[in-house]
Amino acid sequence: MDNRETEQQIQQMMNFILNEAKDKANEIDTKGLEEYSIEKFRIVNNQKEKIRSDFSKKVKQIETQYAIARSLAINSARLEKIKARQEMLSKISEDVKGALLKDLANQEKQKSFITNLIVQGLLMLLEDEVEVRCRAADQPLIQSCFGQAQSQYAQVVKSESGANKACKLTLDAKNPLPPATGGAGGVSCLGGVVLACQNGNITVDNTIDSRLELVLEQDKPTIRKLMFGERGQYGR
Secondary structure (H helix, E strand, O other): OOHHHHHHHHHHHHHHHHHHHHHHHHHHHHHHHHHHHHHHHHHHHHHHHHHHHHHHHHHHHHHHHHHHHHHHHHHHHHHHHHHHHHHHHHHHHHHHHHHHHHHOOOHHHHHHHHHHHHHHHHHHHOOOEEEEEOEHHHHHHHHHOHHHHHHHHHHHHHHHHOOOOOOEEEEOOOOOEOOOOOOHHHOOOOOEEEEEEOOOOEEEEEEHHHHHHHHHHHOHHHHHHHHHOOHHHHOO
16 A cells, blocks of 8 residues: 555545544534523523512512502591591580580479489389489489479379389488589589489489480481481491
8 A cells, every 4th residue: 555545544534533523513512502492491481480470479569568558548537437427426415415404594494304304213213212312503403303203203103003102202412413514533414313222222323414325325326327328328
């Protein structure tokens, strides 16, 4: 084999090795590109999921904050409405007290009113002896009502049951009711009576204050309806 043939063989081997190397390089490049694409796809998808998750959390946070703010606003509005209604009811109470006291400034009306309060209390107790408590300033007026109250009580019992029943009234001067203003501990009384029996263990509060409070409490639904409308129309 001469030198020329040898060089040709060497050249052929070199070309073969070079082609193999190129093929291998292309294979590595192709595989690398595939792995790159796969990894890129994985990373992009992970980032997308993370973004979606973060966005979803922020949306939920905003929705929660909105719900809390809305609830606080509704509760605040309700409290303001309740406060306004309560202030209105308190004003009605004060107006009624003023009108009642003005009406009772008439001595005859006041005496008739007190007599009725005593009789009502006696009909609740049905006792033979009852003590009557009142404001110190009202003691003369209250005592002047005893006779008529006892008579009316006996008449009502006779009319309703046919029984003859009398009740002896005495004034409990030792336990007066608070005055209209400046009472101990800020307690006051507009007038009326408290009836007591069985050594003070049983009492009936027929003061103007308690009767007015009872009437206002009983009539609250009607007052609310007249002043604020139906609940369905104006809310709670």
